[in-house]
Amino acid sequence: MHIPDGFIDAPTxxxxxxxxxxxxxxxxxxxxxxLEERDIPLxxxxxxxxxxxxxxxxxxxxxxxxxxxGGVLAAVLVGxxxxxxxxxxxxLVQALLFADGGLSALGLNVVNMxxxxxxxxxxxxxxxxxxxxxxxxxxxxxxxVAAGLGVVLASLAFTVEYALGGAGGASVSTVASAMVxxxxxxxxxxxxxxxxxxxxxxxxxPDLVHGAAHLLPHRRLVVGPRVAPEGVA
Amino acid sequence: xxxxxxxxxxHGTSPLHRAAPQCKLAxxxxxxxxxxxxxxxxxxxxxxxxxxxxxxxxxxRLSPAVLARRLVIExxxxxxxxxxxxxxxxxxxxxxxxxxxxxxxxxxxxxxxKGTLGVAAAIVMAATTPIPEILHGLERLRLPRxxxxxxxxxxxxxxxxxEEARRMAIARQSRGHDPRWLWQARATAASAGTLxxxxxxxxxxxxxxxVSRGYDGTLPSFGATAAARDEWAWxxxxxxxxxxxxxxxxxWLP
Numbered sequence: 192m193h194i195p196d197g198f199i200d201a202p203t204x205x206x207x208x209x210x211x212x213x214x215x216x217x218x219x220x221x222x223x224x225x226l227e228e229r230d231i232p233l234x235x236x237x238x239x240x241x242x243x244x245x246x247x248x249x250x251x252x253x254x255x256x257x258x259x260x261g262g263v264l265a266a267v268l269v270g271x272x273x274x275x276x277x278x279x280x281x282x283l284v285q286a287l288l289f290a291d292g293g294l295s296a297l298g299l300n301v302v303n304m305x306x307x308x309x310x311x312x313x314x315x316x317x318x319x320x321x322x323x324x325x326x327x328x329x330x331x332x333x334x335x336v337a338a339g340l341g342v343v344l345a346s347l348a349f350t351v352e353y354a355l356g357g358a359g360g361a362s363v364s365t366v367a368s369a370m371v372x373x374x375x376x377x378x379x380x381x382x383x384x385x386x387x388x389x390x391x392x393x394x395x396x397p398d399l400v401h402g403a404a405h406l407l408p409h410r411r412l413v414v415g416p417r418v419a420p421e422g423v424a
Numbered sequence: 425x426x427x428x429x430x431x432x433x434x435h436g437t438s439p440l441h442r443a444a445p446q447c448k449l450a451x452x453x454x455x456x457x458x459x460x461x462x463x464x465x466x467x468x469x470x471x472x473x474x475x476x477x478x479x480x481x482x483x484x485r486l487s488p489a490v491l492a493r494r495l496v497i498e499x500x501x502x503x504x505x506x507x508x509x510x511x512x513x514x515x516x517x518x519x520x521x522x523x524x525x526x527x528x529x530x531x532x533x534x535x536x537x538k539g540t541l542g543v544a545a546a547i548v549m550a551a552t553t554p555i556p557e558i559l560h561g562l563e564r565l566r567l568p569r570x571x572x573x574x575x576x577x578x579x580x581x582x583x584x585x586x587e588e589a590r591r592m593a594i595a596r597q598s599r600g601h602d603p604r605w606l607w608q609a610r611a612t613a614a615s616a617g618t619l620x621x622x623x624x625x626x627x628x629x630x631x632x633x634x635v636s637r638g639y640d641g642t643l644p645s646f647g648a649t650a651a652a653r654d655e656w657a658w659x660x661x662x663x664x665x666x667x668x669x670x671x672x673x674x675x676w677l678p
Contacts (some may be wrong), residue, residue, distance in 0.1 A: 192443055195515065195535070195539040195542060195543065195544065196460050196539050196541070197460055197535045198504075198539070201457060201460045204460065205457075215446075217595060219571070220628070223570065230628045231573045231574060231577060232630040232631045233624060233631065234577070235573070235581060237620075237627070238574055239577075239581045239585040241588045242582055242585070242586070243582075243585040243586045244616050250603040276571070280575045280578055280590060282574060283571075287449075287546070288555065290494070290543045290546040291552060293454070293543075294452060294453050294546055295457050339527065351610055357531075358508075361508050378607060383606055383607075384613050387613030387614070388614075390613075391614040391618065392616075392617040392620055396621050399620070
């Protein structure tokens with residue numbers, strides 16, 4: 192999914208770069224409001240987690256394996272703004288340190304895999320969650336459906352970019368059907384794994400799942416003699 | 425892999441290793457943009473770019489074998505380039521018994537040439553710049569502090585997290601874990617969930633450790649210094665040369 196240099200022409204790449212910078216500026220602004228700089232170590236570790244999870248192979252069929260893209264997973268776990276920032280940092284580091292994804296295509300990759308996947312996927316997550324009852328199972332199902340469709344959304348974004356400034360050769364409809372077809376299959380894997388990961392985190396630390404924050408009882412901290420257990424002086 | 429280097433880094437003391445990171449980053453990005461903007465019909469221009477990258481790699485005393493070995497990163501992307509001549513429309517030619525689209529072949533050549541040059545340029549930059557310097561460079565290039573700070577923590581804990589994932593995989597395998605189908609993926613997913621919780625909790629502990637050492641919410645700058653004017657001039661000479669080639673390529677377009 193990482194677009195290399197030369198796939199999409201320079202004007203489209205630069206335009207995508209401008210969209211990416213604008214989108215990330217909004218994310219930086221939003222996270223600065225709600226998180227402040229104290230949570231930067233957490234964001235860095237979340238980005239390291241997204242990177243590691245992309246190296247984790249899961250079985251697909253008959254011994255072949257795939258890996259997670261993690262855009263929607265990050266958005267459901269830490270929220271769409273911080274999730275987008277983390278995935279974008281992963282893409283930046285992959286392009287600079289590992290030559291993975293073209294430097295001129297960094298804007299395109301951030302748009303497809305961070306902005307479109309995380310925000311589009313998170314919007315779908317909220318929509319599906321609203322249609323289902325207020326339970327943990329609904330959060331799991333919603334994150335799975337959203338993650339699967341998020342991958343398809345990213346492939347649609349790629350198709351739009353190809354139509355605007357692709358290297359040509361094949362017609363847009365051929366590329367669209369091939370890309371979307373392949374990514375529907377990838378999406379099934381992505382959705383299944385994302386749902387399973389979210390359910391695993393919900394089982395032990397439900398407080399760490401941003402997308403399930405509405406399910407947690409609102410607890411107040413009470414300090415005083417009334418909370419002292421019986422028999423303790 | 426030590427904390428200050430990364431998979432593509434090659435230790436050295438060449439002029440390129442010593443150059444200011446912000447100059448190298450800017451020069452690499454500009455060079456790649458020029459390559460991408462060059463019309464693919466101008467075959468000679470891509471030859472000139474390749475000579476330019478090879479000259480810079482020689483200046484950095486990188487062996488061609490190292491460069492070639494690292495170029496294999498690009499292989500998966502070439503699948504799409506191979507697919508274009510087969511499904512492309514328009515005029516067709518016969519190449520060793522296969523009927524291929526001419527437009528598709530040109531598109532595939534463009535992706536191959538530009539993609540390879542882009543990866544080669546990125547490898548030369550990454551091979552001569554350790555991680556802290558790349559972060560200094562990004563900071564000097566006015567990237568928001570939130571992003572460089574997140575990136576800094578990420579690269580510091582990358583090995584810890586990746587190794588943790590690898591240990592969990594070994595633990596699963598040593599208990600006979602060998603899933604072959606998607607519906608057997610629960611154990612892998614549970615590991616990913618555990619990995620997230622451990623990463624997050626490690627983040628909390630790192631934050632507490634920082635607070636107890638006097639962290640007040642603002643990170644110190646990475647200590648990047650401004651580059652001298654002649655350093656910029658040397659670095660920007662590379663994309664400037666490339667831009668000259670690119671302009672000539674547009675001029676003499678057949």
